[in-house]
Amino acid sequence: MTDAVIVAPSSRPGSFPSSASDAVTAGGAPAGFNPAPDVVSTLSGMRVGFVLNYFPVLSEAFIAYAAAALVKCGTDLSLLPLYRLEAEDPPHAPIGILAGNDLSERVTSPRFSDEGMKRLIHAPAVILADALAQGPRAIRPFDRRLRVPYEREAFQGLDKFDVLHCQFGSLAAPILQHRREGTLQGRLVVHFRGYDITKWLTLFGSDFYTEIFDCADRFLTNCDHFKQKLIEMGCREDLIDVAPSGLDLSAFPFSPQPKFTNERVRLLTVGRLTEKKGIGDGIHALSIARKNGIDAHYRIIGEGHLRDELEALVASLGLSEFVDLPGAMPHDKVKSEFQDADIFLAPSITAADGDQDAPVNTLKEAMALGVPVIATQHGGIPELVHDGQNGLLAPERDPETLAKHISRLASESDLADRFIEAARQEVEARWSLEYATKVYAEAYTKALAAPPRDPVLKTSS
DSSP states (O other), X not given: OOGGGOSSOOSSTTOOOSOOOOXXXXXXXXXXXXXXXXXXXXXXXXXXXXXXXXXXXXXXXXHHHHHHHHHHTTOEEEEEESOOOOOOOOOOOOOGGGTTOOGGGGBOOOOOSSHHHHHHHHTTHHHHHHHHHHOHHHHHHHHHHHHHHHHHHHHTTSOOOSEEEESSGGGHHHHHHHHHHTSSOSEEEEEEOSGGGTHHHHHHOTTTTHHHHHHOSEEEESSHHHHHHHHHHTOOGGGEEEXXXXXXXXXXXXXXXXXXXXXXXXXXXXXOSSGGGOHHHHHHHHHHHHHXXXXXXXXXXXXOTTHHHHHHHHHHTTOTTTEEEEEOOOHHXXXXXXXXXXXXXXXXXXXXXXXXXXXXXXHHHHHHHTOOEEEESOTTGGGTSOBTTTBEEEOTTOHHHHHHHHHHHHHOHXXXXXXXXXXXXXXXXXXXXXXXXXXXXXXXXXXXXXOOOOHHHHHHO
16 A cells, blocks of 8 residues: 555545455465564553554555554554544555454544534634744644643543554654543654654754653654664664564565566656655656657656646656556555556655655565666665665666666666565565564563653652
8 A cells, every 4th residue: 555545534444445465475375464473472462552643544554554463463452543534535455464454443533523623623713823824833732732622532531551652753742741641541652754753843843852752662763764863863772663664465465577578668656746756856757768769658646736746847848648647546456557567666855844755665565566666865765775686776856867777677677577586575574564563562562661751650650
C-alpha cells in the first residue's frame, strides 16, 4: 500500500474491498508473517495503544501492517486516533497480513465530527481567524484547547496500557498531557517518521520536542538518517531504536515480469503530488531521455496539490503524449502498475519547508516485487537503495543524471536483472515486517524495564 491512493482519511474504517492476493516468496514457497518465537513471547498479552492521527489512512498503510503484526503476536492492541474526518477514499485492501484482521474493532476515537463540534468551531470563528493571522504557533495551542475535552471523554475509560506508542512525534505532546492527568497510562514510546522531524519543526520551531526528549521513555525512528537528526536535536542516543516501516512481504511476492521487451521504456512513479516527491525532476528526466533517443513513457500514480503545476510542465515540454497522470488508485490496481513498469523512479528532494522522505515505502514495494529502481541521494533512501548494487542513485534535483540512469538500465538488461535480485534480498533482510516487529518488541521491553522518565510522574508516584 502506498502514498498514491490517499485523498483523505476514510469514514468507513474496516470496510475493505476484496483484492487479496496469493503470496509467495522469492523461492516460490507459500509465505506469510512469521515472527520469531521470542518476539511472540514478548508481545503476547502486552497491552499497547497505537496513537495516530487518523485510521485508516492508505498513505500510512505501514501503521496498519504494524498493528496487524502485533495482533498476530497476541498483543492486546488498541488504535487511538486523535482525529476523525469523513471522506470517501477507499480503505485498506485486505491483502497479506491485513486479510482477516478487522482493525476497526480496535479503534477508540474522539467524537469530533458531530454537529455539536461543528457549532463549537463556528462560534469562535473570529478567534480562529485571528490565530491564523498570527501563524502556526498560535493555531496549535488553540486547536489543542478545543480538542482536549473530546479526547479526555474518549480515553478516560480505557484500562491501563503497558505502552503508549505515538506513531508520529507530533502526537507526543497531547499524550504526555493525558498521561500526566491520568486519562491514559503507560510507558510513552515516540516514533519519528519524516514530516514530524523536518517540516513540523519549520512550522513550530526547532525546540518543539525539548520536553518530549526529557520525558518520553523510548524513541523510535524509521531510518538512521533521522536517528542522527534526533541526536543533533538533543535526544539521548541510547534511548533511540531504528524500526523501519516494515513491509509485509506476503503481500508483495517476488514476481519479476519481463522488462524492456520492446522499444518503449515504461517509467513509473507512485506517490503524492507534493514537492518532496520531486516528480517535476522525473518529468524533466523523461524529456532529456527522449532527446537522447530513449522512447520512454512516464506513468505517475497519485494525487496532490501540485497536479495543475505538473500538468502545465508536461505541456510546456511537449510531453503530453508520453506522460499519464491518472490520479489515485486502489492498491490492487497499483500492484498491477508495478508489474507493467520497466523502471520505478523515486526522484525525491528536500522541500522548501524542510520536508524529507525516509526510505520510501513505494520503493520497498517495487524492490520486493522485482522492478528495477532509480532514486535520489535523499533523506533515508540511500539506506535502502545502494547505488550500483541494488539500484541507481542520482543527486537531488539532477534530471540529467536521472536520464543517464534510465538510459543505462534500458541498455544493460543484465544489470537490471542483477539489481532486482539484490533488491529483494535487501528488503527481506532489513525492511520486513518481521524485522520491524522485533525492534518494536525490544523497544517496548526496554521502556518497561526502566524507571519512568517524566519528572511529573516520578513526583506523583
